[in-house]
Amino acid sequence: MVWFLFLPLLPYLAWLVWAALRHPIPLSYNWRSLWQRKVSTLSTAGAIAVVVAIFVVVLSLSQGISKAFVSSGRPDQIVVLRPNARVELNSSLERDRARILKTNPFLARDAEGPLASGECVVVKMLELADGTGSTNVAFRGLEPAGVRMRTQVQLIQGRWFKAGLPELVVPRKMVGRFANLGVGKSIFFSGQPWAIVGVFDGGGSAFDSEVWTDVEMLMQAHRRTSYSSMLVRLSSAGKIPSFVKYLDEDKRLKLEGKPEAEYYAQQTEAGKPIQILGNLITIILTVGAIFAAMNTMFAAVASRTAEIGTLRALGYRRVEILASFQWEALMLCALGGLLGAGMALWFNGIQTGTTNFETFSDVSFAFTITPNLMGQGVAFSVLMGVLGGFFPAWRASRIPVTEAMKGG
């Protein structure tokens, strides 16, 4: 995203590089000048660092949510829903239709039978471990095939739930965040305790935010007679369009099929509200940081008018003064950018969650601060340097020499 913002500035940035190479007022002059005014340099760089850190963390959050959903789908699997049900929570699929579906010849099979899983999704409140309250969590009931079909999900502790028993398997990412989640513990709902018998790793997918159990047990507990959805795997991804058509046109079914990858990608919208809020905060802080950089650079120009006059008298042209002060602003902001990118690293690996506004349940994900995101943060600071430095640099280049010689 940031790289795109650079496009209109490319000619100016290219000119700056050219100006620095052609007739350099030494860049060391600018770097050392920054440290002549340590307090204002450090406070401005600090302000920029905070903005960049927030920017990188917001990007990481948005990417974390996207990754959680995008990595959830396989290209050859279809989520079957009631027509016009956007999510499984709003959908229902009767058992007789599910039985018809399981006999479809397009379905892939493994040694234990067709790869199709009738599933039930409900939302339950779970208490947060930090004592700040509770939040909605999606509970998914699956048939055994459903576990086998989620190849990205790996059991890392204990065992899978057994059919017919009130047993749960929980994702590793939720273990630390919620109270009483862990092998050997149990949670109480629908009139009975449910034992936690295993922990799985969802590989960063949306399943990292779901508690899994036997579908029949979950349906009984909630007095459901129909599934929410069915996940089916086709013998090849190429059969998806004709299978979707079949679901829609077969009078016994009248169902809607969504490729699994597409279904989850659509849910990346879940992160939009928090992303919008994050972007809004970043924009407000960015404007502040640009003005801070501008203020610092205007002060630098004001305190160095005699130097500017001297350079002009020695033969440096206006454009060289402009480039020199613009470079100084870029250095100041890039320094802040590097600090901010470093600060964002503190968030790396932190497990957190947000609300999926499609399902009103929790989405667990980890902040992942990648070199690319840090690079975008530094690039963002350079953008601030261009915008915050231009007017002071322009002012520096326009001071008449004789006026500058008198110190402004």
Added chain:
Amino acid sequence: MAADAIISCHAVAKSYWRGTLEIPVLQGLDLEIPRGGYYALMGPSGSGKTTLLNLIAGIDRPTGGTLEVCGYELNDLDDDQLAGWRSQHVGFIFQNYNLVPVLNAFENVELPLLLTGLSRRERREKVLEALALVNLTDRMENYPRQLSGGQEQRVAIARAIVTDPDLLVADEPTGALDAKNAEEVMALLERLNAELGKTILMVTHDPKAAHHARIQIHLEKGVLDRTVEVNR
């Protein structure tokens, strides 16, 4: 313009405006200075001597008349051309030295050379040569704050001569110095004039400093009052 003149001013006028009020500073001044001359511009405050120096050095523009300096008609040059012309033909010496505080003596002297196409090695040779001339080679790593006033002015002189300009302009070069340092700086300027043939135009209030010049030009209310040859 006389064949050997390096500076030729014809009817040079300069006015400043304060709102709608015109304040004339120079009023139709004619002056010729020969190549290799050493001239002191004198006169009371407000007589226009610094203004004239700025016009001749190409850092200000006249409001009337013509100026030919080092073979160039300055009125014909635009801002960038004038900057290029200054870098090649004029060396500046200021009352307050105007060294860049974050650059050491070597880097300060090197500044004008960065505008030339010289290689790093060639620049280094020229800087060392200039610093040797002002006897400050041993202080080249020092920053301005680590130098005395006299040493700072000598660094400034090294910076002024490092590009081997035809003309040195000095605005009160001893104004901020004590008597001993002032004498050293004046002796140095005299050497630059006598041994290297530099044309020097110096604005000064100080009669002792002016005595080092060969010709004193006295201005009064923006016009040439008198020219005095210095007898030594």
